[in-house]
Amino acid sequence: MKNFWGTLTLNARLGLVVALLGLGALIIGNPSRTSGVTIDPQELARIVQTETDHVSVEELADWIIQGRADFRLIDLRSEAEFTQYHIPGAENASITALSEHGLLRNEKIILYSEGGIHSAQAWFLLKAREYRGVYLLRGGLDEWKEKVLFPAIPEHPTPDQAAAFEKMKQVSTFFGGTPLTGTREQSGIAVAMPKPAMPAPPATGAAPGGPPAKKKKEGC
Amino acid sequence: MIAPFYKYGLFGDSVSLIVAFVVGIGFGFFLERAGFGNARVLAAQFYFTDLRVFKVMFTAILTAMLGIFYLSWIGFLDLSLVYVSDTYLLPQVVGGLILGFGFVIGGYCPGTSAVSASTGRIDGAIYLVGMLAGLIVFAEFFPLVEGFYTSTPMGRITLPDLFHLSYGVVVFLVVIMAVGGFAGATWAEKAMAARKGAPKA
Numbered sequence: 001m002k003n004f005w006g007t008l009t010l011n012a013r014l015g016l017v018v019a020l021l022g023l024g025a026l027i028i029g030n031p032s033r034t035s036g037v038t039i040d041p042q043e044l045a046r047i048v049q050t051e052t053d054h055v056s057v058e059e060l061a062d063w064i065i066q067g068r069a070d071f072r073l074i075d076l077r078s079e080a081e082f083t084q085y086h087i088p089g090a091e092n093a094s095i096t097a098l099s100e101h102g103l104l105r106n107e108k109i110i111l112y113s114e115g116g117i118h119s120a121q122a123w124f125l126l127k128a129r130e131y132r133g134v135y136l137l138r139g140g141l142d143e144w145k146e147k148v149l150f151p152a153i154p155e156h157p158t159p160d161q162a163a164a165f166e167k168m169k170q171v172s173t174f175f176g177g178t179p180l181t182g183t184r185e186q187s188g189i190a191v192a193m194p195k196p197a198m199p200a201p202p203a204t205g206a207a208p209g210g211p212p213a214k215k216k217k218e219g220c
Numbered sequence: 221m222i223a224p225f226y227k228y229g230l231f232g233d234s235v236s237l238i239v240a241f242v243v244g245i246g247f248g249f250f251l252e253r254a255g256f257g258n259a260r261v262l263a264a265q266f267y268f269t270d271l272r273v274f275k276v277m278f279t280a281i282l283t284a285m286l287g288i289f290y291l292s293w294i295g296f297l298d299l300s301l302v303y304v305s306d307t308y309l310l311p312q313v314v315g316g317l318i319l320g321f322g323f324v325i326g327g328y329c330p331g332t333s334a335v336s337a338s339t340g341r342i343d344g345a346i347y348l349v350g351m352l353a354g355l356i357v358f359a360e361f362f363p364l365v366e367g368f369y370t371s372t373p374m375g376r377i378t379l380p381d382l383f384h385l386s387y388g389v390v391v392f393l394v395v396i397m398a399v400g401g402f403a404g405a406t407w408a409e410k411a412m413a414a415r416k417g418a419p420k421a
Contacts, residue, residue, distance in 0.1 A: 028293055031290070
């Protein structure tokens with residue numbers, strides 16, 4: 001064996017090594033093992049407990065107004081519901097199609113559904129596939145409607161609550177919502193939902209303040 | 221998994237420019253050392269007299285391919301984060317042909333013309349100027365060709381996706397192709413040398 005190796009030229013040796021590595025690849029098949037599912041239950045439990053994976057609707061509203069483009073917002077509801085209304089900048093994806101949606105493992109992904117159950121389930125599925133930055137919109141679209149689109153002032157507001165309401169009124173107007181004039185009980189929920197096209201998603205760069213969204217161009 | 225380093229945020233935009241500079245200088249250096257700053261060596265590919273470029277390029281492809289495959293296998297590299305440019309079949313076929321014609325006529329490809337120019341060759345410098353002029357013309361007339369430029373889009377597609385093969389099978393086939401290519405290239409060089417041997421100009 002040693003003699004055989006000694007008789008080979010350098011090129012033949014390299015060729016042999018390459019052929020062996022190629023053969024190894026043939027046996028291995030697929031190199032990435034990320035298609036399988038690996039979970040660290042303790043780590044997931046810790047995240048759930050500390051709620052570090054939550055994004056509140058107020059935070060999200062602020063980010064959209066600032067025109068931040070460092071996250072992807074995924075709407076998990078049906079296409080019909082999505083067409084009717086969605087949070088500006090959101091992309092529609094069903095839970096089953098999530099793995100083919102072109103999400104990257106190092107992206108910040110914010111999931112929302114009507115309430116919170118679907119997004120929580122999708123969160124787990126993505127976490128199991130080693131997506132790192134997956135977040136839930138706390139309260140889902142229900143809370144978005146309640147706090148951002150149609151904010152109402154509590155019956156006996158403290159000065160703090162009144163100030164917060166004044167701020168939310170502006171946010172609400174930005175998103176095409178209607179701040180309720182009285183308390184929620186007095187006004188009822190007979191207010192019209194804004195059209196999904198209103199306001200224009202700030203990704204177009206028209207948002208007040210903040211730099212326009214930039215997409216990194218890659219390639220050689 | 222910790223690679224690709226940039227995608228995992230091990231360094232930011234500004235450091236990535238330095239990394240690109242160092243890699244680029246290294247690339248140019250080895251192209252020059254392989255003799256690719258000389259248009260005669262490059263053009264010899266098309267006459268089968270000296271298939272050095274073919275061999276060097278295929279060696280690079282094999283090294284990179286096997287490296288990526290095995291690094292991803294041991295869990296060092298996340299293959300899904302490696303950039304793959306989108307496929308636009310027809311425009312890319314046409315573009316490849318144009319590049320090929322330019323390569324045969326001018327004796328350089330874009331990278332090697334830069335290498336050649338930086339070693340002080342006049343033909344390389346002229347090639348580089350022509351390339352920049354072509355870039356400007358292309359950019360200015362881009363709206364006219366945009367429809368064709370984005371036609372037949374296939375998205376991010378790879379051979380394993382297209383033929384429903386595992387990556388390993390594709391790696392193996394490329395290895396076979398390369399080893400066969402090396403043997404064939406060596407044989408062709410010898411055959412051409414023998415033919416040229418008698419009436420050597």
